[in-house]
Amino acid sequence: MTTAGSKILIVDDENEICALIAQYVQQEGLTPIMAHSGEVGVEKVRTEHPDTLVVDMKLPGIDGMQVLKAAKALDEDLPVILMTGYPEIRGAVAAMRAGAHDYLAKPLKQHEVLRVVFRALNELALKRKLRHLSSQIENESSLRESMGSSGAVTRLLSDVTRVAKTNFSVLIQGETGTGKELVADAIHRLSLRCGAPFMAVDCGAIPETLLESELFGHEKGAYTGADKRKIGKFEMAHGGTLFLDEVANLPLGSQAKLLRVLQEKAIYRVGGTQPIGADVRVLAACNKNLHHLGESGSFRSDVYFRLNEFSIWVPPLRERQEDILYLAKRFVDVTNLELQKDVKGFTQSAVDALLAYNWPGNVRQLRSMIRRGVLLADDLITEQHLGMDWVSPKAAVACPEGDRQTQDALRGDLTFKEIKHRKIVAMEMEILAQVLRETGGNKAKAARLLHIDYKTIHSKIRRYGILAT
Numbered sequence: 001m002t003t004a005g006s007k008i009l010i011v012d013d014e015n016e017i018c019a020l021i022a023q024y025v026q027q028e029g030l031t032p033i034m035a036h037s038g039e040v041g042v043e044k045v046r047t048e049h050p051d052t053l054v055v056d057m058k059l060p061g062i063d064g065m066q067v068l069k070a071a072k073a074l075d076e077d078l079p080v081i082l083m084t085g086y087p088e089i090r091g092a093v094a095a096m097r098a099g100a101h102d103y104l105a106k107p108l109k110q111h112e113v114l115r116v117v118f119r120a121l122n123e124l125a126l127k128r129k130l131r132h133l134s135s136q137i138e139n140e141s142s143l144r145e146s147m148g149s150s151g152a153v154t155r156l157l158s159d160v161t162r163v164a165k166t167n168f169s170v171l172i173q174g175e176t177g178t179g180k181e182l183v184a185d186a187i188h189r190l191s192l193r194c195g196a197p198f199m200a201v202d203c204g205a206i207p208e209t210l211l212e213s214e215l216f217g218h219e220k221g222a223y224t225g226a227d228k229r230k231i232g233k234f235e236m237a238h239g240g241t242l243f244l245d246e247v248a249n250l251p252l253g254s255q256a257k258l259l260r261v262l263q264e265k266a267i268y269r270v271g272g273t274q275p276i277g278a279d280v281r282v283l284a285a286c287n288k289n290l291h292h293l294g295e296s297g298s299f300r301s302d303v304y305f306r307l308n309e310f311s312i313w314v315p316p317l318r319e320r321q322e323d324i325l326y327l328a329k330r331f332v333d334v335t336n337l338e339l340q341k342d343v344k345g346f347t348q349s350a351v352d353a354l355l356a357y358n359w360p361g362n363v364r365q366l367r368s369m370i371r372r373g374v375l376l377a378d379d380l381i382t383e384q385h386l387g388m389d390w391v392s393p394k395a396a397v398a399c400p401e402g403d404r405q406t407q408d409a410l411r412g413d414l415t416f417k418e419i420k421h422r423k424i425v426a427m428e429m430e431i432l433a434q435v436l437r438e439t440g441g442n443k444a445k446a447a448r449l450l451h452i453d454y455k456t457i458h459s460k461i462r463r464y465g466i467l468a469t
Helices: 015-027 038-048 063-074 090-096 110-147 151-164 178-191 209-217 254-265 290-296 301-307 321-339 349-356 363-377 391-412 416-438 443-449 455-466
Strands: 007-011 030-035 052-056 080-084 102-103 170-173 198-202 241-245 279-284 311-312
Touching: 007 015, 007 038, 015 030, 030 038, 038 052, 038 063, 052 063, 052 110, 063 080, 080 110, 080 455, 102 110, 102 321, 110 151, 110 178, 110 321, 151 178, 151 311, 151 321, 170 178, 170 301, 178 241, 178 279, 209 254, 254 301, 279 455, 290 301, 321 349, 321 363, 416 443, 416 455, 443 455
Parallel strands: 007 030, 007 052, 052 080, 080 102, 170 279, 170 311, 198 241, 241 279
Antiparallel strands: none
């Protein structure tokens, strides 16, 4: 742990004791904070967030034991060191039982004070590290639970975990309905800013005339109807994260102001003249190719490069075949609870249709379709309950995907190699599904017909999420 700058709160009614300990810790690169009564000490725990508290047992007003209990109520991890001029065993035992980290006897010795303070700081660092790791595991599990366990989601989670610990601005790109806000929220929850606010702004849902007021706030009288000061999302997210959803919808004028905020780390309220510090991490999402928009002039390239310190691509559902049935079952369970029903699952034809469909609306469309199915079904969800009885599996896998890939190629979103790979995947899925239907789901027989080994066919069935029986 790097202890330099750690804050040590010293509470003693004797000025000389406070000054002496302050001198000791300051010489070691620590930051002393002093209070001369228990009441002031508790208030400084609340406002200063110290890393260690050193407090005398005998104080006017509330004593050291009361300060200890109040401090622990505010911050259970805060190490508290009690001092006394009357050392005795019973007092030390009582202090330890109340949660004290250690016990110092007066007159104080410099080496003993520093030994106890540094041990307290190291213990605090370990507690914080363990808490952060526990939170990270919980939050990683939460994102996987929300999106699935496919290889694509695993790679996405790796990117999220890697960038979360930094202060990089992140551009999250992907089609509508893929879960870009879930990714932004996960980045925030895995970051060191997780205790501060996460504020989301839908840049496409706010009228252009109100957008800057929403982002930066406004002063009273800034425009007609501004009858009082308003705090904007940047100020509300101070110390935390601001998520700009559909950032491509920002007008060029607002883009220029956003660029200034990203460069200067300060905002100006509409109608204001004084800069206001903005300690905010910015995450942005877009369902279009923002780089191409920059080249066409509809989005500022300098803003794009500022936002794109790190880029995350959220893959569409059609590229995450393994996640479709997992998410479908999850949505069934959630909707069962909501509607107080007990729908068991899907018919085989409904499963085939779910896996064959191209999902242009991605996870959002899947969720809506499953909710409809649970509402209409009594036991098992059929194609008719989903409204998918019109879907032709072969056409759904081959034709729309091919058309979409061609359109992606024309826009420059995919390389020739990526298009070729996706077409091969679609072809493999169609062949495997057809052969498995012919063999009644017998993978060994299907492998023999296709002249491939059992391990290969089993791996491909798992990768593509094909139901084999």
